[in-house]
Amino acid sequence: xxxxxxxxxxxxxxxxxxxxxxxxxxxxxxxxxxxxxxxxxxxxxxxxxxxxxxxxxxxxxxxxxxxxxxxxxxxxxxxxxxxxxxxxxxxxxxxxxxxxxxxxxxxxxxxxxxxxxxxxxxxxxxxxxxxxxxxxxxxxxxxxxxxxxxxxxxxxxxxxxxxxxxxxxxxxxxxxxxxxxxxxxxxxxxxxxxxxxxxxxxxxxxxxxxxxxxxxxxxxx
Amino acid sequence: xxxxxxxxxxxxxxxxxxxxxxxxxxxxxxxxxxxxxxxxxxxxxxxxxxxxxxxxxxxxxxxxxxxxxxxxxxxxxxxxxxxxxxxxxxxxxxxxxxxxxxxxxxxxxxxxxxxxxxxxxxxxxxxxxxxxxxxxxxxxxxxxxxxxxxxxxxxxxxxxxxxxxxxxxxxxxxxxxxxxxxxxxxxxxxxxxxxxxxxxxxxxxxxxxxxxxxxxxxxxx
DNA sequence: AACCAATAAATTGTCGACAATCTAGATATC
DNA sequence: GATATCTAGATTGTCGACAATTTATTGGTT
Numbered sequence: 001x002x003x004x005x006x007x008x009x010x011x012x013x014x015x016x017x018x019x020x021x022x023x024x025x026x027x028x029x030x031x032x033x034x035x036x037x038x039x040x041x042x043x044x045x046x047x048x049x050x051x052x053x054x055x056x057x058x059x060x061x062x063x064x065x066x067x068x069x070x071x072x073x074x075x076x077x078x079x080x081x082x083x084x085x086x087x088x089x090x091x092x093x094x095x096x097x098x099x100x101x102x103x104x105x106x107x108x109x110x111x112x113x114x115x116x117x118x119x120x121x122x123x124x125x126x127x128x129x130x131x132x133x134x135x136x137x138x139x140x141x142x143x144x145x146x147x148x149x150x151x152x153x154x155x156x157x158x159x160x161x162x163x164x165x166x167x168x169x170x171x172x173x174x175x176x177x178x179x180x181x182x183x184x185x186x187x188x189x190x191x192x193x194x195x196x197x198x199x200x201x202x203x204x205x206x207x208x209x210x211x212x213x214x215x216x217x218x219x220x221x
Numbered sequence: 222x223x224x225x226x227x228x229x230x231x232x233x234x235x236x237x238x239x240x241x242x243x244x245x246x247x248x249x250x251x252x253x254x255x256x257x258x259x260x261x262x263x264x265x266x267x268x269x270x271x272x273x274x275x276x277x278x279x280x281x282x283x284x285x286x287x288x289x290x291x292x293x294x295x296x297x298x299x300x301x302x303x304x305x306x307x308x309x310x311x312x313x314x315x316x317x318x319x320x321x322x323x324x325x326x327x328x329x330x331x332x333x334x335x336x337x338x339x340x341x342x343x344x345x346x347x348x349x350x351x352x353x354x355x356x357x358x359x360x361x362x363x364x365x366x367x368x369x370x371x372x373x374x375x376x377x378x379x380x381x382x383x384x385x386x387x388x389x390x391x392x393x394x395x396x397x398x399x400x401x402x403x404x405x406x407x408x409x410x411x412x413x414x415x416x417x418x419x420x421x422x423x424x425x426x427x428x429x430x431x432x433x434x435x436x437x438x439x440x441x442x
Numbered sequence: 443a444a445c446c447a448a449t450a451a452a453t454t455g456t457c458g459a460c461a462a463t464c465t466a467g468a469t470a471t472c
Numbered sequence: 473g474a475t476a477t478c479t480a481g482a483t484t485g486t487c488g489a490c491a492a493t494t495t496a497t498t499g500g501t502t
Contacts, residue, residue, distance in 0.1 A: 013288075048269070055277070090311045094308075149304045
């Protein structure tokens with residue numbers, strides 16, 4: 001399910017989307033060098049469009065580039081993950097508070113019934129939330145904040161990085177049902193127009209996610 | 222005083238910095254079209270480097286680009302300003318809290334003595350804080366947070382936008398001495414390692430700035 | 443054998459030209 | 473006179489080639 005459409009009009013757009021997906025989903029691993037000529041032959045486009053795509057990836061903090069040397073996929077450190085989730089906590093906590101103020105009733109209802117509809121699915125298969133469901137939920141609340149700069153900031157940069165972490169660290173599994181309940185509580189707070197509570201719950205929700213990943217990280221060492 | 226150096230190694234870098242300055246400082250006004258050929262003759266570089274510079278400006282939300290049409294300098298709305306300062310409040314509030322945890326004593330001392338040194342200057346000329354002083358203060362606290370992602374996020378994008386607002390709205394003047402005192406209180410909280418208080422004071426400080434600008438805005442209408 | 447210098451190969455940065463797309467003006471039609 | 477269509481101009485998107493810089497290789501010296 002694609003809930004925020006990035007439509008590629010130009011060739012650079014398509015290349016950028018493809019490259020980003022390959023990196024975020026791990027097909028191009030962390031630390032890999034992005035050779036312009038290699039990629040231009042692979043995607044059958046000019047080096048100019050490859051360069052433009054790489055520039056955009058650099059702006060998203062997905063690749064690092066050194067002048068006259070080249071671009072490499074960023075290697076994600078444990079500290080970097082902590083930093084990223086600190087930012088998410090601040091920004092999405094604010095988003096939840098603003099959503100409680102600004103989100104139209106119709107959007108709240110839509111989000112609420114979306115969660116309701118997934119209730120049975122969650123109870124049965126326990127496979128609900130690792131992916132699209134969680135992302136969808138968070139994105140709808142960001143949009144509900146009605147802060148345009150916040151929306152672009154998160155959907156252009158931070159989310160892709162966060163997903164990249166989860167993929168690279170093999171985070172596909174657990175923490176399913178509790179996250180679902182947390183989501184429900186957040187929606188209820190927004191529905192009650194209780195911004196303060198919504199922020200607290202959202203921050204806590206993101207902290208749980210962070211701790212969950214951090215635990216897995218320490219186990220791997 | 223330049224306290225965080227962006228050194229331009231390539232020609233695109235230089236063009237990007239120049240273009241950004243001209244836009245942020247108002248030489249190129251809001252809503253202006255950025256013609257690639259025009260700029261390439263003006264700066265005496267190829268269209269390729271102009272395109273790269275424009276792409277970077279787009280990533281900073283300084284220009285908006287439509288495919289096959291062109292790029293225009295963003296026109297700043299009152300709502301946009303509100304949104305921007307909401308984000309600053311969340312992020313820099315967090316930065317202050319983190320700085321109270323992570324900022325080395327040496328950096329705190331340096332910042333503190335910097336403020337002390339400006340005390341007389343403030344009392345006399347009342348011209349202290351409209352520019353570099355304020356920016357320097359905020360940047361040092363961001364750096365003190367030791368959150369690298371936060372540092373790049375703010376210094377690459379948000380600060381330039383915030384400055385652009387102030388320039389376009391003719392915010393050069395007042396709110397000098399009170400801001401100075403606010404800064405001193407924030408530093409004291411950081412020095413005492415009181416993260417909670419530091420965050421509260423920083424948020425309040427940014428709210429004051431926002432209100433100050435918002436008032437001027439309504440007067441202009 | 444280890445280290446340094448000079449050269450060769452490869453990669454990125456920049457350029458000018460062509461192709462694709464959009465915008466404006468003129469012409470035609472109702 | 474207003475609207476729609478077509479054409480001409482201008483602008484952006486894409487391409488391949490050349491220049492500048494970095495990296496790897498070779499050769500020489502201690």
